[in-house]
Amino acid sequence: MPIERVAIIGAGVAGLTAALSFARHGIACDIFEEAAELMEVGAGLQISPNASRVLARLGVLAALEAVWAEPERVALVSGTSLRPLAHVPVGRFARERWGAPYGVLHRATLQKALLAAVERNPLCTLHLDAPVRDDVHQALAEMTHKDYPLIVGADGVWSNLRAAIPGAPEPDFSGNIAWRFTVARSEVPTWLATNQVTAFLGPSTHLVAYPLKEMDGFNIVAIASGLTPGQTWDAEASDAQRHMLTSQFHRWDRRIADLLKQAPNPTFWPLYEVSAGRWHNGRDKVLIGDAAHAMMPFAAQGAAMAIEDAFVLANRVAGGLSLTEALPAYETVRRERAAKVRARGLFNRFAYHARGPIRLGRDIVLSLRPPQSLAADLDWIYGFTAE
Numbered sequence: 001m002p003i004e005r006v007a008i009i010g011a012g013v014a015g016l017t018a019a020l021s022f023a024r025h026g027i028a029c030d031i032f033e034e035a036a037e038l039m040e041v042g043a044g045l046q047i048s049p050n051a052s053r054v055l056a057r058l059g060v061l062a063a064l065e066a067v068w069a070e071p072e073r074v075a076l077v078s079g080t081s082l083r084p085l086a087h088v089p090v091g092r093f094a095r096e097r098w099g100a101p102y103g104v105l106h107r108a109t110l111q112k113a114l115l116a117a118v119e120r121n122p123l124c125t126l127h128l129d130a131p132v133r134d135d136v137h138q139a140l141a142e143m144t145h146k147d148y149p150l151i152v153g154a155d156g157v158w159s160n161l162r163a164a165i166p167g168a169p170e171p172d173f174s175g176n177i178a179w180r181f182t183v184a185r186s187e188v189p190t191w192l193a194t195n196q197v198t199a200f201l202g203p204s205t206h207l208v209a210y211p212l213k214e215m216d217g218f219n220i221v222a223i224a225s226g227l228t229p230g231q232t233w234d235a236e237a238s239d240a241q242r243h244m245l246t247s248q249f250h251r252w253d254r255r256i257a258d259l260l261k262q263a264p265n266p267t268f269w270p271l272y273e274v275s276a277g278r279w280h281n282g283r284d285k286v287l288i289g290d291a292a293h294a295m296m297p298f299a300a301q302g303a304a305m306a307i308e309d310a311f312v313l314a315n316r317v318a319g320g321l322s323l324t325e326a327l328p329a330y331e332t333v334r335r336e337r338a339a340k341v342r343a344r345g346l347f348n349r350f351a352y353h354a355r356g357p358i359r360l361g362r363d364i365v366l367s368l369r370p371p372q373s374l375a376a377d378l379d380w381i382y383g384f385t386a387e
């Protein structure tokens, strides 16, 4: 007998996608979000074809295509000389090769599109200002007086539901800090290409820039090794943190260093990872998205993995298995995929942040790789169909 109702904790990308994925199978969802309103938290996201394919299945893609930008390529460029090193074509090429688009947008745009679809769906109910902590069953019963056969933890890197899952993973600081900010299009320097995602690479640092069409601006993320300020997701950078940013990039091309010096209100994001540990309790609780496997953004796949997780979990649970069979089946397939993607991110970190002779070798290898061959390396990520 398939279950009739699910409780989902968290209305981020993972939670809202999960609600739509369960509703697709006729399973009702209550989504509990601790925030009183869904605000513009976060910055830009790259949505690769493996994720946009799922969003299409959920009826959300058309709303995104109307507002997002589809860059022509993802370019790797030297951060010290601004010399192009290599690129992967996306744009029309992505649609042809991987059968789905590659788009860039603000996280809030994605969340709004998912939210609109959730609000239209009679099987989904969103509860705002609804934190779920400590005794999960009691907290849920107090809010809705319902009993839930399955509780999905989509509550992010600082998940509370993990405490109810024996052997669940813990977050660890990665030793990397991201500074994120947006720049109005009118302020964007002319050397920043508007039709591509550009990853500028430098010793122990990199910086990613891409247009946000719907905000008429640019998303900038600068990543370097640094210290943690504790549990925060979106802290405005203090003077000391701003100083850390400019000192980490001071050997870069002057134009980039100046861009960072003048950054309007950068936010300071310590990057945490969630790795080894169980994602379910074998009975009625399961983790998805960053709660299960937060990863560093070197492959730009965290939200994409959350989207895939949500879709696969709903398919498994609705697919005729009992929960005691469906939860381990979900964890097995998703753990393997997330681990592979995480490993690719670690490889990118090694390559992006290379120094000295390794950096020279990297640049030679990249200059010998045609765009089509770099794209072929990504088939297993972008060509993947979550089922």
Ligand SMILES: Cc1cc2nc3c(=O)[nH]c(=O)nc-3n(C[C@H](O)[C@H](O)[C@H](O)COP(=O)(O)OP(=O)(O)OC[C@H]3O[C@@H](n4cnc5c(N)ncnc54)[C@H](O)[C@@H]3O)c2cc1C
Residues within 6 Å of the ligand: 009, 010, 011, 012, 013, 014, 015, 032, 033, 034, 035, 044, 045, 046, 047, 130, 131, 132, 133, 154, 155, 156, 157, 158, 159, 160, 178, 180, 221, 269, 271, 288, 289, 290, 291, 294, 295, 297, 300, 301, 302, 303, 304, 305, 306
């Ligand atoms: C610098 C940077 C760049 C990135 N770039 C990309 C990219 O280009 N592409 C990509 O795919 N990914 C990217 N990511 C990763 C991506 O942002 C995350 O993986 C993704 O947002 C995780 O979504 P989530 O829904 O699992 O968690 P979250 O977005 O953290 O959502 C969790 C939700 O749960 C709520 N919540 C938490 N605790 C409770 C509670 N106790 N009760 C109720 N509600 C609760 C929170 O308020 C929140 O709304 C990037 C990340 C960073 C840091």
